[in-house]
Amino acid sequence: MSLTTLGMKIFAKMDPEAAHRLAINLLRFGLFPSSKLLSKDPILEQNVFGINFSNPIGLAAGFDKNAEAFEPILALGCGFVEVGSFTPRPQFGNPKPRAFRLLEDEAAISRHGFNNDGLAKGLERLALRKKRSGLVGINLGINKDSKAPIADYVDSIIRASAYGDYITVNISSPNTEGLRELQNADNLDCLLKEIYKVKSSPLNDKKVPPILLKVAPDITNKMVEDIINLALKYKIDGLIVGNTTISRPSSLQHHSKNEAGGLSGKPLFELSTKILAQFYILSEGRINLIGSGGVDGVETAYAKIKAGATLIQVYTGLMYRGPELFRIIFDGLGNSLREDGFANIKDAIGVDAHIWH
Ligand SMILES: Cc1cc2nc3c(=O)[nH]c(=O)nc-3n(C[C@H](O)[C@H](O)[C@H](O)COP(=O)(O)O)c2cc1C
Numbered sequence: 001m002s003l004t005t006l007g008m009k010i011f012a013k014m015d016p017e018a019a020h021r022l023a024i025n026l027l028r029f030g031l032f033p034s035s036k037l038l039s040k041d042p043i044l045e046q047n048v049f050g051i052n053f054s055n056p057i058g059l060a061a062g063f064d065k066n067a068e069a070f071e072p073i074l075a076l077g078c079g080f081v082e083v084g085s086f087t088p089r090p091q092f093g094n095p096k097p098r099a100f101r102l103l104e105d106e107a108a109i110s111r112h113g114f115n116n117d118g119l120a121k122g123l124e125r126l127a128l129r130k131k132r133s134g135l136v137g138i139n140l141g142i143n144k145d146s147k148a149p150i151a152d153y154v155d156s157i158i159r160a161s162a163y164g165d166y167i168t169v170n171i172s173s174p175n176t177e178g179l180r181e182l183q184n185a186d187n188l189d190c191l192l193k194e195i196y197k198v199k200s201s202p203l204n205d206k207k208v209p210p211i212l213l214k215v216a217p218d219i220t221n222k223m224v225e226d227i228i229n230l231a232l233k234y235k236i237d238g239l240i241v242g243n244t245t246i247s248r249p250s251s252l253q254h255h256s257k258n259e260a261g262g263l264s265g266k267p268l269f270e271l272s273t274k275i276l277a278q279f280y281i282l283s284e285g286r287i288n289l290i291g292s293g294g295v296d297g298v299e300t301a302y303a304k305i306k307a308g309a310t311l312i313q314v315y316t317g318l319m320y321r322g323p324e325l326f327r328i329i330f331d332g333l334g335n336s337l338r339e340d341g342f343a344n345i346k347d348a349i350g351v352d353a354h355i356w357h
Contacts, residue, residue, distance in 0.1 A: 004322045011319070016099040016108065019319075020063075027069040041334040044079075046346050048288055048310050049210040049237040051135060051165055055079035056345060057301065057329050060292050060313035061139035061168065061214070062110075066117045067125040074134030077326045082313065083122065084139030085170050086160075088152050090118030091143055094175065098261070101319065102254035106296065107268070108316045110244065111261030113175040114141045119156055126163040138164035139214070144176050154194045161208045169195065172216035172243035174262045180216055185226040192234035199235070210237035217242040217272040217293060224275065228283045238288035240313070241276045244268065245293075265316035269294025273307050277356030280308025285350055296321060298332025305333075305345060306352035 011019045025031075044055040058080040064070050067083040074081055093115025100109040116122070119140070126136065140156045142149045153169055160167055171182040171191070182191055192213075199208045213236050215227060231239060244262025252267060272293025279289055291309030295301050296317035304312045317325055333345070342348045 004324055008320075008322045012101070012103065015097070016101045016319075017096065020099070024064070024069050027072040030072060041330070042344075043334050043337050043342070044330070044345055046310070046344065049166070051210065053079045053135065053311060055330055056305070056309075056311045056333075057326055058082060058137075058290070058311055058313040059318075060315040061085055061137075061170065062112075063315055063318070065115070067122045067136075070136050071129070071134070074136075076323045077330055079311070080135035080137060080165070082137040082139050082168060083126070084116070084168070085114055085141035085173065086116055086119040086122045086138065086156070087114050087141050087143045088119055088146075088156055089143050090121065091116060100254075100256040100259050100261075102252065102256055102265070104253045105251075105257070105265070105267055106316075106320050107252070107254070107263060107265035108319060109256060109259045109261045109263050111175045111259070113144065114173065116141075119159060123160060123163050129163075135165045137166040137168055137212070139168040139170050141170050141173060141176065142179070149179075149182065150191050150194055153191065154198055157195065157198055157208065157211065164209055166210040166212060166237070167208075168212045168214050168240060170214045170243070172214050174216070174218075174244060174246045180218075183215060183219065183223060183227065185223075185230065188227065188230050192230050192236065195236075196234040212236070212238040212240055212290065214240040214292075215242045217245045217268065217275045218247055219275065221278070224278050224282055228279065228287065231287055232283070236287070238290055238310070239279060240290040240292055241279055241309075242272055242293060245271055247271065264293070265320070266294050266296060268316075269296075269300055273304060274356050276304065276309060277307040277350075277353040280350045280353040281357050295329075296325070298329055298336060301329045301333055302336050302348075303352070305348050306350070307356050308350040308353045310346075310349055 061082040070081040094113035244264045288310045290311045291304030292313040295314045
Protein backbone atom coordinates (compact mmCIF):
# COMPACT_ATOMS: atom_id res chain seq x y z
CA MET A 1 0.00 0.00 0.00
CA SER A 2 1.43 3.41 -0.96
CA LEU A 3 1.89 6.12 1.64
CA THR A 4 -0.83 8.15 -0.06
CA THR A 5 -3.35 5.26 0.00
CA LEU A 6 -2.62 4.69 3.67
CA GLY A 7 -2.95 8.41 4.37
CA MET A 8 -6.29 8.55 2.55
CA LYS A 9 -7.61 5.63 4.61
CA ILE A 10 -6.70 7.45 7.82
CA PHE A 11 -8.28 10.67 6.57
CA ALA A 12 -11.49 8.81 5.67
CA LYS A 13 -11.89 7.67 9.29
CA MET A 14 -11.49 11.19 10.72
CA ASP A 15 -14.11 13.87 11.27
CA PRO A 16 -14.14 15.70 7.87
CA GLU A 17 -13.36 19.09 9.32
CA ALA A 18 -10.48 17.73 11.43
CA ALA A 19 -9.15 15.87 8.37
CA HIS A 20 -9.28 19.10 6.37
CA ARG A 21 -7.37 21.01 9.08
CA LEU A 22 -4.75 18.25 9.19
CA ALA A 23 -4.36 18.29 5.39
CA ILE A 24 -3.84 22.09 5.40
CA ASN A 25 -1.24 21.80 8.18
CA LEU A 26 0.61 18.96 6.45
CA LEU A 27 0.70 21.03 3.27
CA ARG A 28 1.87 24.17 5.11
CA PHE A 29 4.74 22.34 6.71
CA GLY A 30 5.72 20.44 3.58
CA LEU A 31 4.76 17.08 5.07
CA PHE A 32 2.07 16.01 2.63
CA PRO A 33 3.07 12.86 0.74
CA SER A 34 3.01 14.48 -2.70
CA SER A 35 3.62 13.01 -6.11
CA LYS A 36 6.57 14.10 -8.18
CA LEU A 37 6.37 17.47 -9.85
CA LEU A 38 4.79 17.72 -13.22
CA SER A 39 6.60 18.61 -16.37
CA LYS A 40 5.08 20.90 -18.94
CA ASP A 41 2.67 19.78 -21.62
CA PRO A 42 2.00 22.37 -24.35
CA ILE A 43 -1.27 20.67 -25.34
CA LEU A 44 -2.73 21.75 -21.96
CA GLU A 45 -1.45 25.34 -22.08
CA GLN A 46 -3.84 28.15 -22.97
CA ASN A 47 -4.34 31.86 -22.52
CA VAL A 48 -7.67 32.54 -20.85
CA PHE A 49 -8.90 36.07 -20.08
CA GLY A 50 -5.37 37.33 -20.66
CA ILE A 51 -3.70 34.86 -18.28
CA ASN A 52 -1.40 31.99 -19.30
CA PHE A 53 -2.57 28.75 -17.68
CA SER A 54 0.06 25.99 -17.73
CA ASN A 55 -2.73 23.46 -17.30
CA PRO A 56 -6.50 23.69 -16.88
CA ILE A 57 -6.80 21.86 -13.55
CA GLY A 58 -7.54 24.11 -10.59
CA LEU A 59 -8.34 23.72 -6.92
CA ALA A 60 -11.86 24.97 -6.20
CA ALA A 61 -12.70 27.48 -3.46
CA GLY A 62 -13.29 26.26 0.08
CA PHE A 63 -10.23 24.02 0.46
CA ASP A 64 -7.61 26.73 1.03
CA LYS A 65 -10.27 28.93 2.60
CA ASN A 66 -7.82 31.16 4.45
CA ALA A 67 -4.95 31.29 1.92
CA GLU A 68 -2.62 29.26 4.13
CA ALA A 69 -1.37 26.61 1.74
CA PHE A 70 -1.76 27.80 -1.86
CA GLU A 71 1.98 27.61 -2.62
CA PRO A 72 2.44 23.93 -1.60
CA ILE A 73 -0.82 23.12 -3.39
CA LEU A 74 0.45 24.78 -6.57
CA ALA A 75 3.60 22.69 -6.19
CA LEU A 76 1.43 19.55 -6.42
CA GLY A 77 0.99 20.52 -10.05
CA CYS A 78 -2.39 22.17 -10.36
CA GLY A 79 -2.70 25.03 -12.80
CA PHE A 80 -4.35 27.44 -10.34
CA VAL A 81 -5.70 27.67 -6.82
CA GLU A 82 -8.77 29.61 -5.77
CA VAL A 83 -8.50 30.79 -2.17
CA GLY A 84 -11.50 31.82 -0.02
CA SER A 85 -14.36 32.39 0.18
CA PHE A 86 -13.39 35.49 2.13
CA THR A 87 -16.01 37.69 3.73
CA PRO A 88 -15.25 41.36 4.47
CA ARG A 89 -15.04 40.63 8.22
CA PRO A 90 -13.92 37.36 9.90
CA GLN A 91 -16.76 34.94 10.54
CA PHE A 92 -17.13 31.80 12.64
CA GLY A 93 -19.71 30.16 10.36
CA ASN A 94 -22.41 27.69 11.32
CA PRO A 95 -22.26 25.51 14.43
CA LYS A 96 -20.45 22.16 14.09
CA PRO A 97 -20.93 19.52 12.81
CA ARG A 98 -21.25 21.22 9.46
CA ALA A 99 -19.29 18.85 7.17
CA PHE A 100 -20.32 15.31 6.24
CA ARG A 101 -18.53 12.75 4.11
CA LEU A 102 -20.90 10.43 2.23
CA LEU A 103 -18.41 7.61 1.72
CA GLU A 104 -20.40 5.16 -0.39
CA ASP A 105 -21.61 8.00 -2.62
CA GLU A 106 -18.11 9.53 -2.99
CA ALA A 107 -19.75 12.80 -2.01
CA ALA A 108 -19.80 15.44 0.71
CA ILE A 109 -22.39 17.73 2.25
CA SER A 110 -21.20 20.99 3.74
CA ARG A 111 -22.88 23.89 5.46
CA HIS A 112 -19.92 25.83 6.83
CA GLY A 113 -21.55 29.20 6.20
CA PHE A 114 -18.39 31.06 5.16
CA ASN A 115 -16.20 30.35 8.19
CA ASN A 116 -13.02 32.31 7.48
CA ASP A 117 -10.39 34.64 8.92
CA GLY A 118 -11.70 37.62 6.95
CA LEU A 119 -10.43 39.32 3.81
CA ALA A 120 -7.78 41.45 5.57
CA LYS A 121 -6.01 38.37 6.98
CA GLY A 122 -6.26 36.59 3.63
CA LEU A 123 -4.73 39.51 1.78
CA GLU A 124 -1.95 39.73 4.35
CA ARG A 125 -1.04 36.11 3.57
CA LEU A 126 -1.32 36.65 -0.18
CA ALA A 127 0.99 39.67 0.10
CA LEU A 128 3.76 37.31 1.26
CA ARG A 129 3.38 35.26 -1.90
CA LYS A 130 6.65 34.58 -3.61
CA LYS A 131 6.45 36.49 -6.81
CA ARG A 132 4.08 34.81 -9.24
CA SER A 133 4.95 31.21 -8.52
CA GLY A 134 1.58 30.13 -9.91
CA LEU A 135 -1.92 31.44 -10.44
CA VAL A 136 -4.13 32.34 -7.49
CA GLY A 137 -7.74 33.45 -7.68
CA ILE A 138 -9.53 35.11 -4.76
CA ASN A 139 -13.09 34.03 -4.05
CA LEU A 140 -15.29 36.63 -2.35
CA GLY A 141 -18.44 36.13 -0.29
CA ILE A 142 -20.33 38.36 2.13
CA ASN A 143 -20.92 38.23 5.88
CA LYS A 144 -24.18 36.69 6.96
CA ASP A 145 -25.28 39.99 8.58
CA SER A 146 -24.33 42.11 5.56
CA LYS A 147 -26.64 45.11 5.27
CA ALA A 148 -25.43 46.04 1.79
CA PRO A 149 -24.30 42.95 -0.17
CA ILE A 150 -23.58 44.76 -3.43
CA ALA A 151 -21.52 47.48 -1.76
CA ASP A 152 -19.67 44.79 0.20
CA TYR A 153 -18.75 42.86 -2.95
CA VAL A 154 -17.60 46.02 -4.71
CA ASP A 155 -15.52 47.10 -1.72
CA SER A 156 -13.94 43.62 -1.44
CA ILE A 157 -13.08 43.63 -5.15
CA ILE A 158 -11.29 46.96 -4.72
CA ARG A 159 -9.40 45.66 -1.68
CA ALA A 160 -8.45 42.34 -3.31
CA SER A 161 -7.54 43.62 -6.78
CA ALA A 162 -3.80 43.91 -6.28
CA TYR A 163 -3.46 40.44 -4.76
CA GLY A 164 -5.13 37.95 -7.11
CA ASP A 165 -4.67 36.81 -10.70
CA TYR A 166 -8.45 36.78 -10.88
CA ILE A 167 -11.37 37.41 -8.55
CA THR A 168 -14.50 35.28 -8.18
CA VAL A 169 -17.73 36.82 -6.99
CA ASN A 170 -19.47 33.96 -5.25
CA ILE A 171 -23.23 34.43 -5.26
CA SER A 172 -24.09 30.76 -5.06
CA SER A 173 -23.08 29.23 -1.72
CA PRO A 174 -26.25 27.67 -0.34
CA ASN A 175 -25.46 28.31 3.32
CA THR A 176 -25.83 32.08 3.55
CA GLU A 177 -29.47 33.06 3.64
CA GLY A 178 -30.54 35.12 0.64
CA LEU A 179 -27.16 34.92 -1.15
CA ARG A 180 -28.45 32.95 -4.12
CA GLU A 181 -31.15 35.58 -4.70
CA LEU A 182 -28.38 37.74 -6.15
CA GLN A 183 -28.55 35.41 -9.15
CA ASN A 184 -32.02 36.71 -10.03
CA ALA A 185 -32.01 39.04 -13.04
CA ASP A 186 -32.88 42.34 -11.31
CA ASN A 187 -30.44 41.83 -8.43
CA LEU A 188 -27.71 40.56 -10.74
CA ASP A 189 -28.13 43.55 -13.03
CA CYS A 190 -27.53 45.90 -10.05
CA LEU A 191 -24.52 43.88 -8.85
CA LEU A 192 -22.83 43.56 -12.23
CA LYS A 193 -23.48 47.20 -13.10
CA GLU A 194 -21.55 48.26 -9.98
CA ILE A 195 -18.75 45.79 -10.71
CA TYR A 196 -18.54 47.09 -14.26
CA LYS A 197 -18.15 50.65 -12.93
CA VAL A 198 -15.19 49.52 -10.80
CA LYS A 199 -13.65 47.63 -13.69
CA SER A 200 -13.90 50.54 -16.06
CA SER A 201 -12.56 53.22 -13.69
CA PRO A 202 -8.84 53.26 -12.89
CA LEU A 203 -8.24 52.26 -9.26
CA ASN A 204 -5.26 54.04 -7.77
CA ASP A 205 -3.42 53.10 -10.99
CA LYS A 206 -3.97 49.39 -10.28
CA LYS A 207 -5.85 47.29 -12.77
CA VAL A 208 -8.77 45.16 -11.64
CA PRO A 209 -7.99 41.54 -12.57
CA PRO A 210 -10.45 39.36 -14.50
CA ILE A 211 -13.73 38.96 -12.63
CA LEU A 212 -15.61 35.66 -12.61
CA LEU A 213 -19.06 34.89 -11.27
CA LYS A 214 -19.72 31.60 -9.49
CA VAL A 215 -23.26 30.32 -10.00
CA ALA A 216 -25.31 27.46 -8.59
CA PRO A 217 -26.24 24.32 -10.50
CA ASP A 218 -29.78 24.72 -9.14
CA ILE A 219 -31.02 27.25 -11.69
CA THR A 220 -33.74 27.37 -14.34
CA ASN A 221 -33.26 27.74 -18.11
CA LYS A 222 -34.52 31.29 -17.85
CA MET A 223 -31.88 32.08 -15.21
CA VAL A 224 -29.16 30.61 -17.41
CA GLU A 225 -30.28 32.94 -20.22
CA ASP A 226 -30.47 35.98 -17.92
CA ILE A 227 -27.04 35.30 -16.43
CA ILE A 228 -25.50 34.96 -19.90
CA ASN A 229 -27.10 38.19 -21.13
CA LEU A 230 -25.98 40.14 -18.07
CA ALA A 231 -22.48 38.62 -18.06
CA LEU A 232 -22.06 39.67 -21.70
CA LYS A 233 -23.59 43.11 -21.11
CA TYR A 234 -21.26 43.87 -18.21
CA LYS A 235 -18.22 42.09 -19.64
CA ILE A 236 -17.78 39.49 -16.92
CA ASP A 237 -14.66 37.47 -17.79
CA GLY A 238 -15.98 34.03 -16.93
CA LEU A 239 -18.53 31.92 -15.10
CA ILE A 240 -17.79 29.12 -12.66
CA VAL A 241 -20.47 26.48 -13.14
CA GLY A 242 -21.04 25.74 -10.44
CA ASN A 243 -21.25 25.54 -6.71
CA THR A 244 -22.68 22.70 -4.60
CA THR A 245 -26.31 21.65 -5.06
CA ILE A 246 -29.20 21.78 -2.61
CA SER A 247 -30.87 18.96 -4.57
CA ARG A 248 -30.51 15.32 -3.50
CA PRO A 249 -30.36 12.71 -6.28
CA SER A 250 -32.42 9.61 -5.42
CA SER A 251 -29.31 7.44 -5.90
CA LEU A 252 -27.71 8.67 -2.64
CA GLN A 253 -27.03 5.87 -0.14
CA HIS A 254 -25.34 7.35 2.92
CA HIS A 255 -27.39 7.97 6.08
CA SER A 256 -26.26 11.64 6.12
CA LYS A 257 -27.82 12.28 2.71
CA ASN A 258 -30.58 14.51 4.13
CA GLU A 259 -28.29 16.77 6.15
CA ALA A 260 -28.88 20.41 5.20
CA GLY A 261 -26.21 22.04 3.04
CA GLY A 262 -24.61 21.78 -0.37
CA LEU A 263 -23.92 18.40 -1.94
CA SER A 264 -20.65 17.97 -3.85
CA GLY A 265 -18.68 15.16 -5.47
CA LYS A 266 -19.68 12.31 -7.76
CA PRO A 267 -23.49 12.75 -7.53
CA LEU A 268 -23.09 16.40 -8.60
CA PHE A 269 -21.27 15.56 -11.82
CA GLU A 270 -24.26 15.00 -14.09
CA LEU A 271 -26.32 17.99 -12.94
CA SER A 272 -23.41 20.43 -13.02
CA THR A 273 -22.20 19.20 -16.42
CA LYS A 274 -25.70 19.56 -17.93
CA ILE A 275 -25.91 23.17 -16.72
CA LEU A 276 -22.37 23.80 -17.97
CA ALA A 277 -23.31 22.55 -21.46
CA GLN A 278 -26.42 24.70 -21.37
CA PHE A 279 -24.30 27.79 -20.60
CA TYR A 280 -21.93 26.86 -23.41
CA ILE A 281 -24.65 26.37 -26.01
CA LEU A 282 -26.82 29.34 -25.05
CA SER A 283 -23.81 31.66 -24.88
CA GLU A 284 -22.54 30.24 -28.19
CA GLY A 285 -19.14 29.80 -26.60
CA ARG A 286 -18.76 33.56 -26.00
CA ILE A 287 -18.06 33.29 -22.26
CA ASN A 288 -15.20 31.40 -20.61
CA LEU A 289 -16.64 28.67 -18.41
CA ILE A 290 -14.95 26.95 -15.51
CA GLY A 291 -16.42 23.50 -14.87
CA SER A 292 -16.78 22.54 -11.21
CA GLY A 293 -18.72 19.62 -9.80
CA GLY A 294 -17.84 15.96 -9.48
CA VAL A 295 -14.48 15.91 -11.26
CA ASP A 296 -12.67 12.89 -9.87
CA GLY A 297 -10.41 11.67 -12.67
CA VAL A 298 -9.44 11.95 -16.33
CA GLU A 299 -12.80 10.88 -17.70
CA THR A 300 -14.85 13.44 -15.77
CA ALA A 301 -12.28 16.19 -16.37
CA TYR A 302 -12.26 15.53 -20.12
CA ALA A 303 -16.08 15.34 -20.18
CA LYS A 304 -16.29 18.81 -18.58
CA ILE A 305 -13.95 20.25 -21.24
CA LYS A 306 -15.95 18.64 -24.03
CA ALA A 307 -19.19 19.89 -22.45
CA GLY A 308 -17.89 23.47 -22.67
CA ALA A 309 -15.40 24.14 -19.87
CA THR A 310 -12.22 26.06 -20.65
CA LEU A 311 -10.82 25.27 -17.21
CA ILE A 312 -11.91 22.84 -14.50
CA GLN A 313 -11.79 22.79 -10.71
CA VAL A 314 -11.72 19.94 -8.21
CA TYR A 315 -12.47 19.71 -4.53
CA THR A 316 -14.39 16.65 -3.27
CA GLY A 317 -12.49 14.37 -5.67
CA LEU A 318 -9.36 15.16 -3.66
CA MET A 319 -10.99 13.78 -0.49
CA TYR A 320 -11.37 10.42 -2.23
CA ARG A 321 -8.35 10.31 -4.55
CA GLY A 322 -5.77 12.36 -2.67
CA PRO A 323 -3.32 14.91 -4.05
CA GLU A 324 -2.25 12.55 -6.84
CA LEU A 325 -5.50 13.50 -8.56
CA PHE A 326 -3.80 16.55 -10.09
CA ARG A 327 -1.05 14.44 -11.67
CA ILE A 328 -3.49 11.74 -12.80
CA ILE A 329 -5.67 14.29 -14.60
CA PHE A 330 -2.67 16.16 -16.00
CA ASP A 331 -1.19 13.00 -17.57
CA GLY A 332 -4.49 11.50 -18.70
CA LEU A 333 -5.96 14.65 -20.18
CA GLY A 334 -2.91 15.30 -22.36
CA ASN A 335 -2.98 11.70 -23.59
CA SER A 336 -6.74 11.73 -24.28
CA LEU A 337 -6.48 14.96 -26.28
CA ARG A 338 -3.65 13.53 -28.39
CA GLU A 339 -5.49 10.24 -28.97
CA ASP A 340 -8.52 12.19 -30.20
CA GLY A 341 -6.34 14.21 -32.59
CA PHE A 342 -6.63 17.62 -30.90
CA ALA A 343 -3.64 19.95 -31.26
CA ASN A 344 -4.54 21.95 -28.13
CA ILE A 345 -7.11 21.72 -25.36
CA LYS A 346 -8.87 24.80 -26.79
CA ASP A 347 -9.97 22.72 -29.80
CA ALA A 348 -11.84 20.24 -27.57
CA ILE A 349 -13.90 22.79 -25.64
CA GLY A 350 -17.61 22.23 -26.15
CA VAL A 351 -17.36 19.54 -28.85
CA ASP A 352 -19.85 17.36 -26.92
CA ALA A 353 -22.02 20.13 -25.45
CA HIS A 354 -25.00 19.10 -27.63
CA ILE A 355 -24.98 15.61 -26.03
CA TRP A 356 -25.60 17.11 -22.58
CA HIS A 357 -28.02 19.82 -23.60
C1 LIG B 1 -16.21 21.54 2.34
C2 LIG B 1 -16.51 22.45 1.19
C3 LIG B 1 -16.38 23.83 1.34
C4 LIG B 1 -16.63 24.69 0.27
N1 LIG B 1 -16.48 26.03 0.45
C5 LIG B 1 -16.68 26.87 -0.60
C6 LIG B 1 -16.48 28.27 -0.47
O1 LIG B 1 -16.10 28.78 0.59
N2 LIG B 1 -16.70 29.05 -1.56
C7 LIG B 1 -17.10 28.55 -2.77
O2 LIG B 1 -17.26 29.30 -3.73
N3 LIG B 1 -17.28 27.22 -2.92
C8 LIG B 1 -17.09 26.38 -1.89
N4 LIG B 1 -17.26 25.03 -2.04
C9 LIG B 1 -17.71 24.52 -3.36
C10 LIG B 1 -16.52 24.02 -4.20
O3 LIG B 1 -15.66 25.08 -4.51
C11 LIG B 1 -17.01 23.35 -5.51
O4 LIG B 1 -17.55 24.35 -6.36
C12 LIG B 1 -18.05 22.28 -5.27
O5 LIG B 1 -17.72 21.51 -4.14
C13 LIG B 1 -18.21 21.34 -6.47
O6 LIG B 1 -17.02 20.71 -6.80
P1 LIG B 1 -16.60 19.22 -6.31
O7 LIG B 1 -17.74 18.30 -6.64
O8 LIG B 1 -15.34 18.94 -7.06
O9 LIG B 1 -16.37 19.33 -4.84
C14 LIG B 1 -17.03 24.15 -0.98
C15 LIG B 1 -17.15 22.77 -1.14
C16 LIG B 1 -16.89 21.92 -0.08
C17 LIG B 1 -17.03 20.43 -0.30
